[in-house]
Amino acid sequence: MSKRPDLMPGTLDMMILKTLTRVPLHGYAIAQTIRQMSDEVLTVEEGSLYPALQRLLVEGWVEAEWRQTPQKRRVREYTLTQAGRAQLGVEESRFAQMVTAITRVMRDVEAEA
Amino acid sequence: MGRVLRKLKRLLGRGRYERELAEEMSAHRAAIEVELRESGTTAEEARYAAARRFGNAARLSDESHGAIAFGAETVAQDARFAVRQLLRDPGLAVTATGILALGIAASVAIFAFVDAALIRPLPYARPDRLMDVTESAALMPHANLSYPDYVDWRRLNRSFSALATYRGDGALLQTGQGGEPVRLLKVSSNFFSTLGVTPALGRDFRAGEDAENAAPLALLSYEAWQRRFGGRRDVIGQTVMLSGVATTIIGVTPASFEFAPHSRAEFTVAMQPTNGCDKRRSCHGLMGIGRLRDGVTEAAAREEMKSIAAELERRYPDSNRGQGASVMPLAEAFSGDVRPVLLTLLCGAGLLLLIACLNVANLLLVRAEKRRREMAVRGALGASRIRLARQCVTESAVLTATGAGLGLALATGAMQVLRGLVSKDMQEGMPFLHAIGLSPHVLGFAAGVAVLAMVVFTVGPVLRLPSAELRDGLNEGGRSAAGRVWRRLGANLVVAEVAVAVVLLASAGLLTKSLWKMLHVALGFNAENLATVQVGASSTVFDTNAKQAAFARAAVERVRALPGVEQAAVTTVLPVTCNCNTDWIRFVGKPYNGVHNEVNEREVGAEYLQTLGARLTRGRMLNRDDDARHPRVVVINESFARKYFPGEDPLGKVIGNSTLTQESLRRIVGVVADIRDAGLDAEQWPTEYEAFAQSPDNYFALVVRTRGDAAAMLPAISAAVRGLSPEVGVDGEITMTSVIHDSYSAWLHRSAAWLVGGFAGLAFALSLIGLYGTIAYSVSQRTREIGVRMALGAQRVNVSRMILGEAGKLSVAGVALGLAGAVGAARLLHGLLFGVEAWDAATLGTVAVVLLIAALGASALPALRAARMNPMDALRAE
Numbered sequence: 001m002s003k004r005p006d007l008m009p010g011t012l013d014m015m016i017l018k019t020l021t022r023v024p025l026h027g028y029a030i031a032q033t034i035r036q037m038s039d040e041v042l043t044v045e046e047g048s049l050y051p052a053l054q055r056l057l058v059e060g061w062v063e064a065e066w067r068q069t070p071q072k073r074r075v076r077e078y079t080l081t082q083a084g085r086a087q088l089g090v091e092e093s094r095f096a097q098m099v100t101a102i103t104r105v106m107r108d109v110e111a112e113a
Numbered sequence: 114m115g116r117v118l119r120k121l122k123r124l125l126g127r128g129r130y131e132r133e134l135a136e137e138m139s140a141h142r143a144a145i146e147v148e149l150r151e152s153g154t155t156a157e158e159a160r161y162a163a164a165r166r167f168g169n170a171a172r173l174s175d176e177s178h179g180a181i182a183f184g185a186e187t188v189a190q191d192a193r194f195a196v197r198q199l200l201r202d203p204g205l206a207v208t209a210t211g212i213l214a215l216g217i218a219a220s221v222a223i224f225a226f227v228d229a230a231l232i233r234p235l236p237y238a239r240p241d242r243l244m245d246v247t248e249s250a251a252l253m254p255h256a257n258l259s260y261p262d263y264v265d266w267r268r269l270n271r272s273f274s275a276l277a278t279y280r281g282d283g284a285l286l287q288t289g290q291g292g293e294p295v296r297l298l299k300v301s302s303n304f305f306s307t308l309g310v311t312p313a314l315g316r317d318f319r320a321g322e323d324a325e326n327a328a329p330l331a332l333l334s335y336e337a338w339q340r341r342f343g344g345r346r347d348v349i350g351q352t353v354m355l356s357g358v359a360t361t362i363i364g365v366t367p368a369s370f371e372f373a374p375h376s377r378a379e380f381t382v383a384m385q386p387t388n389g390c391d392k393r394r395s396c397h398g399l400m401g402i403g404r405l406r407d408g409v410t411e412a413a414a415r416e417e418m419k420s421i422a423a424e425l426e427r428r429y430p431d432s433n434r435g436q437g438a439s440v441m442p443l444a445e446a447f448s449g450d451v452r453p454v455l456l457t458l459l460c461g462a463g464l465l466l467l468i469a470c471l472n473v474a475n476l477l478l479v480r481a482e483k484r485r486r487e488m489a490v491r492g493a494l495g496a497s498r499i500r501l502a503r504q505c506v507t508e509s510a511v512l513t514a515t516g517a518g519l520g521l522a523l524a525t526g527a528m529q530v531l532r533g534l535v536s537k538d539m540q541e542g543m544p545f546l547h548a549i550g551l552s553p554h555v556l557g558f559a560a561g562v563a564v565l566a567m568v569v570f571t572v573g574p575v576l577r578l579p580s581a582e583l584r585d586g587l588n589e590g591g592r593s594a595a596g597r598v599w600r601r602l603g604a605n606l607v608v609a610e611v612a613v614a615v616v617l618l619a620s621a622g623l624l625t626k627s628l629w630k631m632l633h634v635a636l637g638f639n640a641e642n643l644a645t646v647q648v649g650a651s652s653t654v655f656d657t658n659a660k661q662a663a664f665a666r667a668a669v670e671r672v673r674a675l676p677g678v679e680q681a682a683v684t685t686v687l688p689v690t691c692n693c694n695t696d697w698i699r700f701v702g703k704p705y706n707g708v709h710n711e712v713n714e715r716e717v718g719a720e721y722l723q724t725l726g727a728r729l730t731r732g733r734m735l736n737r738d739d740d741a742r743h744p745r746v747v748v749i750n751e752s753f754a755r756k757y758f759p760g761e762d763p764l765g766k767v768i769g770n771s772t773l774t775q776e777s778l779r780r781i782v783g784v785v786a787d788i789r790d791a792g793l794d795a796e797q798w799p800t801e802y803e804a805f806a807q808s809p810d811n812y813f814a815l816v817v818r819t820r821g822d823a824a825a826m827l828p829a830i831s832a833a834v835r836g837l838s839p840e841v842g843v844d845g846e847i848t849m850t851s852v853i854h855d856s857y858s859a860w861l862h863r864s865a866a867w868l869v870g871g872f873a874g875l876a877f878a879l880s881l882i883g884l885y886g887t888i889a890y891s892v893s894q895r896t897r898e899i900g901v902r903m904a905l906g907a908q909r910v911n912v913s914r915m916i917l918g919e920a921g922k923l924s925v926a927g928v929a930l931g932l933a934g935a936v937g938a939a940r941l942l943h944g945l946l947f948g949v950e951a952w953d954a955a956t957l958g959t960v961a962v963v964l965l966i967a968a969l970g971a972s973a974l975p976a977l978r979a980a981r982m983n984p985m986d987a988l989r990a991e
Contacts, residue, residue, distance in 0.1 A: 027137060028144040046141060050134070058119050066133075076137045 216469025217520025238309025245446035257397035272414035273403035287354035294842030298378035315364025337379035357653030371544035395432035481574035614880035615931025630948035639726035647845035661809035682721035732783035745779035753799030900987025920972030
């Protein structure tokens with residue numbers, strides 16, 4: 001019954017926010033975008049996507065709206081809010097800090113060895 | 114803040130939210146399908162693949178939901194689910210709730226009485242510092258106080274910041290319709306201030322207003338103020354005539370004021386030591402109340418009062434020889450004699466509750482067994498053990514809460530019923546009865562009981578949840594070793610139930626036997642068709658001995674003339690009332706060591722002993738000649754003769770008071786067989802019967818032997834006496850059989866017997882139901898085994914014998930355990946038993962036999978059903 005997420009929950013939220021910076025997207029499109037941009041490396045489990053989207057909605061970082069596609073289908077599109085934009089900045093810098101720190105450790109340990 | 118609001122918004126629009134989520138997810142799934150089809154897979158496969166990749170939609174929805182739900186939501190969800198589960202088996206739910214409600218109702222109702230009588234503090238200021246202070250005598254450790262002693266005690270003591278005294282009294286209130294007998298409370302001036310009670314209207318007594326020459330003052334009781342004076346504020350300063358004494362009303366006591374010993378008193382009068390008794394140190398008619406000083410303990414106060422009493426004994430040997438002191442908490446003095454009964458009832462109710470809980474626990478265990486497979490499946494599907502345990506807890510909680518709620522409702526009804534059982538006279542001494550209700554203590558008790566019950570109910574099913582070995586639960590039959598242990602647990606519960614039922618039944622049997630013995634105790638007189646009334650003649654009008662004696666004679670003559678009356682006579686105290694109104698005697702011609710010889714003193718009319726039907730054993734009864742002009746005589750009872758004249762003839766001997774003054778000397782002219790003076794279970798004291806004409810009084814009782822129904826004659830008797838003079842009051846009309854039947858000790862024993870009997874009956878029924886249920890369940894569990902046995906050649910009778918044997922073992926074990934417990938319980942009941950031993954063989958034997966036969970009957974049905982099973986069906990059963 002334990003979950004083995006492919007992505008760390010924090011990074012998924014960040015990536016979803018990033019994909020929404022330019023245009024509003026619906027759930028399927030967000031998953032596709034992440035897959036394509038990462039060269040098929042990162043597959044977002046749909047099982048992780050929707051809970052994450054709900055979380056972002058509750059925090060007020062995205063907004064959702066039902067729309068009609070040109071193909072006459074009803075989809076729910078998510079838009080980044082001001083607060084979400086700010087949060088994205090925060091998470092980006094935090095992530096960058098983390099990556100730098102880990103890289104430094106790996107390089108130093110190698111140097112030692 | 115914004116988060117919470119958004120969460121709330123989602124929760125409120127939950128239905129729509131879930132629909133939208135479902136729609137969104139299905140659209141996503143459709144898009145994946147399209148994608149897969151475009152990359153070459155078939156439509157079918159695409160759909161399956163999409164669904165698989167998408168994962169468990171239900172769980173996703175759940176988790177998405179979980180992201181936004183509050184914690185409390187799951188509890189509410191659990192509760193709803195628990196209710197649904199319980200309703201799936203309505204029979205069990207109703208039975209369990211009903212049984213639990215019964216147990217809780219009984220214990221809560223009895224506890225309400227215990228709380229009101231024993232736990233609730235008295236309604237005075239700092240009631241734990243108030244002590245009942247009085248004298249003690251050789252025969253009576255809790256006796257009365259005399260006024261001169263009280264004055265000295267108040268002066269000499271250092272333990273009490275205030276010492277007050279009181280006694281009950283009666284008077285004739287002059288109303289428009291003549292004299293109406295009313296009850297008074299006579300108190301020292303510091304009475305209310307000692308208790309810490311301030312009047313609702315007017316003022317309290319001031320120091321010195323109880324002096325001999327002070328103007329007579331009184332406070333009105335709240336009830337009398339409303340009833341007699343219409344609640345008018347101008348009552349202050351009004352004067353009322355109490356037995357010819359003009360008394361001014363100076364205040365009204367608050368509505369909440371209650372004083373148990375004399376709760377019906379309408380007037381509280383400042384005690385003025387004018388009458389003869391108050392002036393004599395040897396006349397003890399009062400009680401005292403003291404407020405302990407800060408820092409003084411009850412024991413220290415008692416020591417000091419005892420030493421003061423000893424000092425007085427040295428100073429006044431004639432009057433105070435053998436008089437000690439008694440100090441006890443006021444609450445204990447007020448309700449001490451009701452404590453054993455209430456505690457017994459509380460234990461009985463507690464045992465009933467125990468049986469109820471055991472029964473319900475058994476039912477739940479059986480249910481847990483049946484659901485093992487369901488639980489195992491749910492565990493396999495992903496429910497954690499915590500979740501399953503939480504569900505068990507929630508189910509128990511729902512069950513207990515419903516049962517407790519129902520029980521509380523039943524309890525309020527039961528409280529009213531029980532209160533109605535208390536007769537009017539009894540209620541007078543128990544003013545706390547009107548405080549009985551769902552007080553905080555009672556609700557706390559109910560909550561505590563409910564929590565305890567819940568724990569008991571949860572432990573079994575939770576421990577029974579399937580552990581890692583899910584296979585056992587999923588397997589058919591599930592006959593593991595663990596299963597047998599748990600079946601045994603069910604059986605053990607039944608043994609406990611039967612044992613508890615035996616204890617209750619035996620206790621009820623012993624109490625009933627005690628009651629019967631008590632009601633049939635030898636009275637020494639014929640109590641049938643005997644009417645009695647209390648008569649009070651105004652002491653201002655009938656002020657001399659001659660007038661009082663003449664009035665009594667006139668009353669007797671008038672009543673005797675009524676149709677339907679055979680005989681009539683007077684007495685100062687009725688039989689079967691109390692060991693009271695005592696006298697200290699000394700024997701002429703015998704050495705006297707100063708020790709007080711205390712006997713019951715009764716002043717009776719000439720025909721009294723004959724009217725009662727007493728049996729004369731020596732000499733003669735009193736007659737008309739024994740009046741003021743002739744030498745004083747007295748008739749004694751057998752106990753007197755035995756105690757003071759062992760082996761000699763008492764006739765002709767002379768007795769008198771402690772100093773053998775001339776006018777106190779009286780000659781013994783006859784001996785009668787003991788007439789019961791005090792309560793049915795009290796000991797028989799020596800009694801002397803003096804001639805009323807030689808020692809009359811204003812207040813006396815009239816006993817009338819009627820030809821027909823005594824109760825019907827009471828109004829006529831009352832009217833006849835009242836008709837003699839407007840200065841005369843008549844009350845307390847009651848037949849002798851009522852006096853006996855409704856006497857305090859009879860009532861106490863009767864209530865105990867009835868209530869414990871009721872509990873025992875319920876426990877009996879519950880234990881039989883529990884036994885039946887366990888045996889029936891056991892049979893259903895062993896269906897296949899029975900089928901195998903039958904197929905292998907066992908006869909029907911062998912099968913039924915096997916089942917009955919199992920039931921028999923349980924019953925015998927239960928009964929044996931119960932009998933041992935019953936003897937122990939009877940030891941505790943010791944104070945309530947009268948004329949029966951704790952190990953009364955007849956009662957215990959009867960209970961054992963009755964229970965065994967009933968158990969046999971209860972298990973006969975499942976046994977027969979087992980015997981009648983078709984082996985083929987049995988083998989095929991799951």
